[in-house]
Amino acid sequence: MSQHPKMEVMCHVNNCKFNEKQYCFAPKIEVNARNGNAASTSDEALCSTFVSGTK
Structure with missing residues (x-):
């Protein structure tokens, strides 16, 4: 079974609900x-994946 890649994803969209301290925490x-x-x-x-948050 192949594994999915794991990496840090930077996010500079401040109003995305998955953005936490400039990193994407989407599943x-x-x-x-x-x-x-x-x-x-x-x-x-x-x-x-972008979803508008309340930031």
């Missing part, structure tokens, strides 16, 4: 391309 991260299945730049990649 998992989902990143999607803005249009279709490919992105050419980081601006075309979206963090679909």
Whole structure:
């Protein structure tokens, strides 16, 4: 069975509910391309895990 990667994920979106001291504490991260299945730049990649918090 393959293991999922474990890494620190920085987050600079201060109003995301998973942001704690500039790190993402979401149980998992989902990143999607803005249009279709490919992105050419980081601006075309979206963090679909974002949830607006009360910060």
